[in-house]
Amino acid sequence: MKTRAAVVEGQGQPFTLTDVELDEPREDEVVVRMVATGNCHTDLTMGNFLPPEMFPNVFGHEGAGVVEAVGAQVSGLEPGDHVVMSFRSCRNCAKCQAGLVGYCDRTLLLNYMGMRMDGSTSLRRGDQQIFGNFFGQSSLAAHALAYADNCVKVDPALDLTLLAPYGCGFQTGAGTVLNVLRPSSGESLVVYGVGAVGLAALAAAAAAGVGSLVAVDPLAGRREVAERFGATTVDPTEVDSVVDRVKELTGGGASYAIDTTAIPAVVKQAQQSLAIRGTVVALGLGAEEYTLDAIDLLQGGKTVLASIEGDSDPQEMVPRLLEMRAAGSFAMDDLVTTYPAEEIGRAVADVTSGAVVKPVLVW
Numbered sequence: 001m002k003t004r005a006a007v008v009e010g011q012g013q014p015f016t017l018t019d020v021e022l023d024e025p026r027e028d029e030v031v032v033r034m035v036a037t038g039n040c041h042t043d044l045t046m047g048n049f050l051p052p053e054m055f056p057n058v059f060g061h062e063g064a065g066v067v068e069a070v071g072a073q074v075s076g077l078e079p080g081d082h083v084v085m086s087f088r089s090c091r092n093c094a095k096c097q098a099g100l101v102g103y104c105d106r107t108l109l110l111n112y113m114g115m116r117m118d119g120s121t122s123l124r125r126g127d128q129q130i131f132g133n134f135f136g137q138s139s140l141a142a143h144a145l146a147y148a149d150n151c152v153k154v155d156p157a158l159d160l161t162l163l164a165p166y167g168c169g170f171q172t173g174a175g176t177v178l179n180v181l182r183p184s185s186g187e188s189l190v191v192y193g194v195g196a197v198g199l200a201a202l203a204a205a206a207a208a209g210v211g212s213l214v215a216v217d218p219l220a221g222r223r224e225v226a227e228r229f230g231a232t233t234v235d236p237t238e239v240d241s242v243v244d245r246v247k248e249l250t251g252g253g254a255s256y257a258i259d260t261t262a263i264p265a266v267v268k269q270a271q272q273s274l275a276i277r278g279t280v281v282a283l284g285l286g287a288e289e290y291t292l293d294a295i296d297l298l299q300g301g302k303t304v305l306a307s308i309e310g311d312s313d314p315q316e317m318v319p320r321l322l323e324m325r326a327a328g329s330f331a332m333d334d335l336v337t338t339y340p341a342e343e344i345g346r347a348v349a350d351v352t353s354g355a356v357v358k359p360v361l362v363w
Contacts (some may be wrong), residue, residue, distance in 0.1 A: 001031075005123065005141035006049045006344050007130060007359075008103045012204055012208075015140065015344045016204040020058075020130060027071040031143045032083060036338070037139045038062030038164040039347050039359045041195070045285050046112075048136075055115055057131040058123055061087065061111075061270075063139025063169045065363075067151070074148050082160060083151040084166040084235045087111055088136035091149055102308035111135045112134040135168075141190035142341070142363045152318045162333050163322070164360050165196060168309065170332055171317045173200030175310020176258055176281050177208065181319075187255035188212035190246050194226045194271050195351075196358040197283060198260045199335060207329040214249050216242060216266075219354040225335065246273040254278060262286035272296050279303040283310075284349060338362050 003022050006015035025031050027040035043059040050057065063085035070077055077083070083321065087220045088110040089101035096104050104110065106117075114131030115121045122145050123130035123138065136150045154163060173196070183189055189205050194217045204340035205213055206229045215226035216234045223233035232249050239245045247253050253275030259267045263286025272282045272293055282290065292304060310317070337356040339347040347359035 001143065003141055003220050004144040004341070005138070006128075006341070007058055007061070007125075009054050010055045011050065012048050012054050012313060014220065015348065017342055017344065018125065019122050020141070022141070023145065025069055025071045025145060027073040029071050029147060030067055030074055030077055030087065030151060031069040032063065032065040032137075032139075032144050033068050033149070034063055034065040034139055034142055034144060034363045036064045036161040036164045037361045038167070039344070039361060040168050041287055042168070042285055043140065044352070045347065054131050056125075056128070057114055057134070058138040059134045060138055060140030060144070061085070061135030062164045062169065063137050063144055063146070063208065064164040064167070065139075065144070068143070076148050077151060077153065082154050082156045082158070082165050083146075084154055084160075084167050084314075084318050085137045085139055085144070085146050086135070086150050086152065086171070086289055086318065087309060088147060088150045099313060100243050100311065101313045102311060107308075115190065118259050140344070140361070141360060144244050146357045150314065152314050154322065156316070160324070160359055161338055161362055162336055165332070165336065165358050166318050166321055169196040169315065169358065170200040170321060172283060172307075172310045173197040173258075173260070174204035174321055174330070175312035175317055176283060176307050177204040177310075179200050179311040180281060180305065180307050181256045183208065183210045183256055185209040185211050188214070188250040189232070189258070190214040190216065190250065190254040190255045190270070190273060191226075191258045191260070192216045192266050193260035193284070194222045195260060196335060198258065199225055199229065201258050202231050203228055203332060206230050207324060212250055214254065216246070222354065222357065226356065242302065250275070256280070258283060259322045260284050264290045268293060271302060274300065274302050277301045279305060281305045281307050283307060295330065
């Protein structure tokens with residue numbers, strides 16, 4: 001079928017809205033007409049990270065839309081269903097069976113290689129193949145092929161333009177708090193970088209009753225949003241020592257820290273700002289390596305972790321967060337700024353500059 005997609009022609013190139021051909025669904029695939037797609041930092045990072053031979057490529061992994069067709073082997077979905085799309089997992093390996101679907105044995109093949117498991121691509125332009133199938137969706141497009149395992153059915157009465165970020169950014173931040181750290185009311189959390197992921201972490205922590213929240217970000221607008229979730233904020237450009245300031249605010253050091261920046265110096269600050277036996281979770285994608293303070297780490301008995309999608313299972317976490325949203329304890333709607341799909345370049349520029357928190361493209 002003919003559709004439009006935001007194609008990245010080569011490494012470091014911009015998104016260009018282009019007419020493409022999308023395969024008809026195979027027996028295990030579904031066609032989703034996209035209503036909205038969140039623009040996530042991972043889409044930008046992969047466009048600069050993948051090798052030249054993996055272009056042209058279509059990214060996008062925060063799709064929300066309406067199922068138009070289903071393959072013969074698909075169960076649980078039918079045309080007309082409204083879905084939020086997330087990452088793929090095989091659901092059969094030991095990690096998936098244990099509930100750790102983000103660490104599926106086939107994660108790399110199912111989400112990042114730009115093709116189906118048999119090596120075929122689902123997109124083309126004339127005789128040219130286009131890599132897609134990103135997170136099992138490549139949803140920076142007007143239509144996408146997806147699968148039952150990465151489509152979460154939602155109430156058709158809900159506004160899909162507000163739900164798209166739940167497929168990755170919002171569930172990653174919230175899941176890191178609710179699934180990985182599980183802080184108590186007497187503990188403290190500091191978040192470094194309060195974009196969409198960091199703010200979702202703060203919102204989830206506030207909902208969990210964590211009494212001491214700190215947000216570190218150089219952008220005044222994002223600090224203002226963080227304050228709405230009860231966080232005390234720190235401008236790292238205005239203090240002599242971020243570590244000392246965080247320790248001051250948390251009574252000697254934070255119980256937990258989350259880094260979303262992928263800036264090595266910031267991750268080191270996050271570690272150093274922890275209390276004895278504290279834990280930092282690194283979520284940012286981009287840096288090849290981090291340098292830690294070994295003496296502080298060992299003498300403090302501290303823990304440095306990473307997490308994929310906040311250790312979330314989208315089939316459970318997305319409905320959980322939507323229940324919290326309905327109850328008023330996960331108020332993320334006003335973080336979304338919508339753009340016509342044709343203005344994807346402006347959306348990328350705005351989120352890169354920090355002018356908006358979460359851009360969502362409307363098809």
